[in-house]
Amino acid sequence: MAVDAAKLPNTAHATEDVGTIPQWKLMVRRFRKSKLSVSGLILLIILYTLMLLSDFIAPYQHNRIDSNYAWAPPSQLGFANGKVVTYALKQTLDEVRFEWIYAPDLENPIPVEFFVQGYPYKFLGIIPSSLHLFGVPEGSQINLIGADKDGKDVFSRLLKGSQISLTLGFVGVLISVIIGSIVGTASGYFGGPIDNIIQRLIELLRSFPDIPLFLGLAAALPMGVPVEVRFFLITIIIAMIGWTGLAREVRAKVMAFRASDYTSAAIAAGGSHWHVITRHLIPNAMSHIIVVGTLAIPGAIGSETALSFLGLGILPPAVSWGVMLRDAQTIEAITNYPWMLLPVGVLIISVLSFYLLGDGIRDAVDPYA
Amino acid sequence: MTTQATSINLTSHDDVVRVEDLKVNFYTQLGVVNALNGVSFNIPRGRVLGIVGESGCGKSITGLSIMQLVVAAGRTEAGRIMFREFAGQEPPINILEYGKNSPEMRKIRGNNISMIFQEPMSSLNPCYTVGNQIEEAILLHQTDDKSEASKRAVEVLTKVGMPNPDRIAASFPHELSGGMRQRAMIAMALSCNPTLLIADEPTTALDVTTEAQILDLMRGLQSEIGTSIMFITHNMGVVAQMCDEVAVMYMGRVVERATVDDIFYEPRHPYTISLLQSIPRLGRSKGRLSSIEGSVPDPYSTTPGCSFHPRCPVAIKGLCDTIVPEETIVDAAKGHTVRCHLNS
Amino acid sequence: MLNFIARRLINMVVLLVVVSFVGFFIIQLPPGSILDVQLSKMRALGGDISRDQMKAMAERYGINQPFTTRYYKWVSRSLQGDFGTSFATDQSVGDRIWGRLSISLGLSLFALLFTWLVSIPIGVYSATHRYTVPDYLVTLFQFIGLAIPGFLLALVMLIIATRYLNQQVGGLYSSEFQDAPMSIAKFRNLIEHVWIAVLVLALGATAGLTRVMRANLLDVLNMQYIQTARAKGLDEAVVIWKHAVRNAIHPLVASLGTLLPALVVGETLVAQVLSLPTIGPMYLDALRQQDMYLAGTILIMLSALLLIGNLVSDLLLAWVDPRVRLE
């Protein structure tokens, strides 16, 4: 009975003709029912928007060093004369521990100005601009979430770092999804010797433990190359290691769809390989590929962070969340300057959001599984 | 509306089970399904009652309700299931008063009432040997002695016609064919000499020749041991071969109850008649089959009046589509009742 | 059965040969050689190296020989149990690896045990109490467990342990036990040091496995044989633990093969933070210093571990599930 009910058309929305709603729209509907997954999606949209606008929002260049502000705590904000203000820092030397102690100078409010001119950058990578969302007058500094050991603004670095951290994993997975889908489809659809060779290759690649292989490859990367090249190479490594699992899953799906009666019907009508693959196999496997891909992104983001953290990934002066976390390795750093851990917070949020999103898509795609 | 069903008493004190006005709803994500809308019937002791109907009519749910094995989404809203372990037991036990996992219910399950299912391929746990799974029931209800239990398991395997019972007992389910597995299931079900055996489409997944073997076996064992059987099926041929009494179900209601001869030769409900007319019969002339128009309505909708009226060729406008027909007696002596306005 | 193991072992050897070749290739990919590293090291120490010394070193390490020759030399010596000499420390590679690998393995096995002991019951509970508040909580913790990086957890636990529990953590033993012979006290000391690492290592895997266990059990609970077991009159607890869990555990066993090496290496970051003398940091150092014999050997050892893990999981699978035939 329960099985019978599952097979029956969905007639919950009695007022409309559910029959005319394509499957993907039904999936979107089911997805929207899961509040956790929707919130994951919203968080990701926010994160990626911030990433795109990072140069506009960041008040300082991520590498701007100001030794006067080493380990400066987050700036205190306040209201004065109807304006948002921050306060300058009074520095005193702790003569016992030989450390600077900072305290806000509450007597001297500094107005925070909006839409100010700052360092030049290219908006969205194209339009030259020097407009920034906010800033304080020359001579003072605002560190919304504090500064690091060189007095670099953590807020600006966090934004700049997201450009690498949020794209590298994403692009890496995208590439591995493309490779995995093509190889998996070829393997599953044509079978025979092609399948055999591909499967042997995957088996060989899978005989390497992935993390060590990953580290080995990363260590093999040339050191002195520009950031973009290194970014690209690490992306390729992430993609190279990730595609095998996806190829196997796509292969299994494609084999199932290939054996399905509707595919047989298309072949019986004279449909070409191209027709069958593009009309029946890819569209049906697509939702599965999206799910697997989405759930692979958090792992890839984590890989980048870990690599950079270990000094094998993105290298300074470039900045990613992993690079930033190198400064937060010790108990002292964390207990004295807890804001150094913020990249982890953002990392957790983005990873969690991807998991929630992927989980929601999976449930929406396959509601009875 | 009051239902008359419970007041119809065509039954003696020797019914193994009497189901009275059973109502079960399923609460699913897509809505509420009225799986059973007041089902009443009785299973006379030592007889085979066939429950026949198309998919989704609630026949399996009825069987599972007696075992209290309906999944969590299904809730019993009303009704009684009166069980008499031995003839004349007074008062009978209302099974529904026991909790699903209560010790009382577990003592009935597998011991007094046992059940076999449609899919012989998936009815046995692949991780344990056939013998182990049969012994499990014996150890639970009959004896604490392990060697005694395994001896009885082999005995009961012999009884169901296993050619090599010792070897079968030591086999894993995947090593047996579908027919053999169904035999093993029957052996397991009969291992504690139950009062009632509920067989839910036990031969549907089998090939014709194997089906014939299993039906013969069940019929033979039934007349030998005298166990009552509730035989759930959609196949009219199986009903004719296996059953003494028949209850025809449609959309969660029993629409007709009668002896097997009456169902086949003097059916009264238009649904029963249409069903019989729509099956191609061996050795009959060809030509157009008379079919039932339309299809079974989806379970989330509710049909006013007689649930069969939209497909009924003789439905009366203004009556059949508004008022649910009561169960009426056609022949009290033979226990023939029907739920149809044209017969009242 | 024996036939199966024999064939699998042969296949493993073939794979290992290919893996060692590829591994060796990757390891010696980086531009510049150990020589450059050594040179800069010595210069940093204030000394300098003569041309003759350099030549001697190049000779010794086979720097200028073609790739295949170096590979052949390395492999043939490895087969005799001589894994070569670490460039960096002049210690035998074999000796250095064994000590650390065994610590790593020990840690991982503990973590594995913990993972299974925790994730199976929780998974079962959450599957049998679907859509209840505890189930949602478990799901939430699973996601958080997946999302929090291990090293952060290690740091946090480290802070909690040192600040609030007054525990010594980091390293394997306190200084007083460092060179002492094994005793009950030393063992206790070991446990005190190691529990954070085990916990941290296990947590990520536990989150994942709990999810898998829950999903599997939900699938199995829909199976007909579960209904059969209930129809026998078995108590629901027996139905779940005897009939359902055994079938649901199947994919967990199957994942054992990949889980073990993942745990062994997954601790790299954690070990870094907790300063544990395990194989991960060592591998990392070897890579950084282009210590190719050492790194290559570790990589191949880990591959071997993966392949052995897969074999073990296949055997276990056959033991758990009689349908799996070894042929």
Added chain:
Amino acid sequence: MTTDDMLLEVRGLKKHFPIRTGLMRRVTGMVKAVDGINFHIRKGETLGLVGESGCGKSTAGRAILRLHEPTAGEVIFNDPVLGKIDVTQADRETMMKLRPNMQIIFQDPFTSLNPRLTVGQIVGEPLEIQHRARGTELSDRVAELLKEVGIRPENMTRYPHAFSGGQRQRIGIARALALNPSLIICDEPVSALDVSIQAQVLNLLDELQAKYGMAYLFIGHDLSVIEHISDRVAVMYVGYIVEMAKTDKLYFSPKHPYTEALLNAIPKADPRLRTRPVRLQGDVPSPANPPSGCYFHPRCRYAKDICSVERPPLTDIGDEHFVACHFARELSLTGVQALSDITLEMPKPRSL
């Protein structure tokens, strides 16, 4: 008999599936799903192909269409344009021309329609592939086809999930009908349907055949359905055809012990026929490891020594009655008994 009305001749068709074991995926055996079958279908007739699960009947149907590449044998198809062509040898181009004339209907109405396509797209797909129609012409043709199978054309924009099993099966029939085939392979088209829906679909198939004159290869396991729809019937057992004859002949006077056993085993929908005839013992052997000689001999109660040694060929014993049994002419077997109809009448309202 003229050969002109011959539509399909299958000669020695074999389909073996390799069994691969071990790590090297070596072929260690063959599942002889179809192991050399011969039959023919004339234009406009229905041949029933009946057998128990695993006997190779579906594989045979698919091998004819080259949905499975046949291992050996000939499949001669009499194409209305190209004439007689061996399908197994046809190149891609010829195949493309042949395909419209041989179509297929599947068993499972829930998996045979792509859930991502609308009914219109599904039924129109063959027309599109064969470039028969496009645009409004295409949708007109699709509407016509849907009407033909009893689905309202307005349903073109709906997706398969909105239909019941019986309706989906009708959509599958419309798809097969789209290219005006002269042969449709019906692969258990009513097995998954409820009894009342089964009758509707069988009637539809009958009507379409009467109107368009295509031939059916009707594959099934339900002997009553096969009897109802077929002109001739072939019985398969473990990859072989053991008997083939006109329907009445086969049902009323079977010549192969297996056919007799099958007919005996059917539960008859008549309580008066509760006989307990001798039943077939044992199980159908696996096509990967069949017995020696006549595959049926271990279960055959008439078996003699020769049966375990020599495999009997399918031979014509007269009037297109083919039997593969050493003793076909000697045995007297019982078939179905002709029954008098039970006439059932609908109840009439007493007061109106």
